[in-house]
Amino acid sequence: MRLRSLEGRLAVLLAFAALMGALVYIGVTSWPLPQTLKWLHTALTLDIPPPTQAGGIIICAIILLPLCWWLGHIVMEPVKRLLRALESAVASYRDGDFSISIALNRRDELGDLIRVHNELGQTLREQRQNLAQRELLLDTVVQNTPVALVLTDSSGRVAYANIAARHLFNEGRSLNGLHFGTLIENSPEALRKATEGTEDALFSVEMDGSEETFHLSQRAFRLQGRPHRLQLFRRMTRELSRQEVAAWKRVIRVVSHELNNSLAPISSLAHSGAELARRGDVQRLPGVFATIGERARHLHGFIDGYARFAKLPAPRPVAIEWQPFLDGLALHCRFQLSGEIPPQPGWFDPVQIEQVLINLIKNAHESGSAPEGVTLALHPVGHELRIEVGDRGPGMSEAVLAQALLPFYSTKRSGTGLGLALAREISEAHGGRIALANREDGGLRVTLALPLTATSA
Structure with a gap:
């Protein structure tokens, strides 16, 4: 036990208190109080009886209680000063001020506590400084990114927005504190519907006389214990144009490759047939002509597939009763009908929309989803009919x-990249649109939005 420790000091004070108590008791009961009382009785004839044992104890208590209080004050005063200093430091930490240090200089356990506290304050100050620098760097990056970022709280009010978001939604003015739903209530319907959902989406809107395509990413999370929602609006028009150029380059390469693969053997076979005819070997000519015809049919079928996409006929919408249409669709592909069949009929070209749904349901099965996870849902919303194909x-x-709707883009090794692009062309020809979004509980949802009536188209 070190002497300068709290235990050492307390032991010394207790020993001093015990010694003082013994001295006071001896002074009251043995010497000098009894001798003093006896001298007063003899010299001054004062009749003061000597204290009894109980009286001696009372006199000792009267003398020792102030002494104990004084010793207790000596012990507790540095602890009380330290507690007050710690209370002020904790209050400063709570207010975000980490500049407080305790200046008490002690060599006991309280000194160790003060030293550790000051080291903690120094660490917090350094971390706060580093965090402020990182926040400044992050804010600079976020503010200058071309992606529009909007952070809203649980009430839908904007808590943070970068420069791109201010220019996109409020003509460059600040968005902080504004209700985001009210802010975009006059925006294009596609934008509003995308923000009303909770999933990522790709949508197009009319801006400054031209069509702009956006990709919306949105996530919900808790910030400082409160729910918030982060939405990122990324302009995809330039990227889509670049991807379209790349897609056309790819298709030119594919077509050129296929033409070379077919025309080269046709040319070779034609030369061989001419040589056989010159020699008079006519028995082998039917085989040569059959091979040339087979390659020509293959080439015709290949070109015809791309021609159908390029020369999509205008849709001929008619009123569609749902039950016969769904029964006919079920003959071509398997799906689970989710929800009720709408009471009002649809309004679209049945051949084109059936082909779109066959392709979408086929893609859903090829995604690796269980057969029972492939669903078809019909939802009338306002003047629109939303046909949703989902998978797991x-x-x-x-x-x-971002690229799934581009022509000739495919993640399948043998895919042509025409399925979703054809669905997009057909939906837009009907006056509707198509959107792809990941489902929160896993899987993909493809939404085909079509007008419900001829007037709305």
Whole structure:
């Protein structure tokens, strides 16, 4: 036990208190109080009886209680000063001020506590400084990114928005404190519907006389214990144009490759047939002509597939009763009907929409989803009919979502990349649109939005 420790000091004070108590008791009961009382009785004839044992104890208590209080004050005063200093430091930490240090200089356990506290304050100050620098760097990056970022709280009010978001939604003015739903209530319907959902989406809107395509990423999380929602609006028009150029380059390469693969053997076979005819070997000519015809038919079928996409006929919408249409669709593909069949008929070209749904349901099965996870749902919303095809596959990454509707883009090794692009062309020809989004509980949802009536189209 070190002497300068609290235990050492307390032991010394207790020993001093015990010694003082013994001295006071001896002074009251043995010497000098009894001798003093006896001298007063003899010299001054004062009749003061000597104290009894109980009286001696009372006199000792009267003398020792103030002494104990004084010793207790000596012991507790540094502890009380330290507690007050710690209370002030904790209050400063709570207010975000980490500049407080305790200046008491002691060599006991309280000194160790003060030293550890000051080291903690120094660490917090350094971390606060580093965090402020990182926040400044992050804010600079976020403010200058071309992606519009909007952070809203649980009431829908904007807690943070970068420069791109201010220019996109409020003509460059601040968005902080504004209700985001009220802010976009006059925006295009596609944008509002995308923000009303909770999933990532790809949508197009009319801006400044031209069509702009956006990819919306949104996530819900808790910030400082409160629910918040982060939405990222990324302009995809330039990227889509670049991807379209790349897609056309790819299709040119594919077509050129296929033409070379077919025309080269046709040319060779034609030369061989001419040589056989010159020699008079006509028995082998039917085989040569049959091979040329087979290659020509293959080439015709290949070109015809791309021609159908390029020369999509205008849709001929008619009123569609749902039950016969769904029964006919079930003959071509398997799906689970989710929800009720709408009472009002649909309004679209049955051949084109049936082909779109066959392709979408086929893609859903090829995603790796269980057969019972492939669903078809019909939802009338306002003047629109939303046909949703869902699956329980792995979904799509953001990069694939951004390019999935481009012609000739495919993640399948043997895919042509025409299925979703054809669905997009058909839906837009009907006056509707198509959107892809990952489902929160896993899988992909493809939404085909079509007008419900001829007037709304």
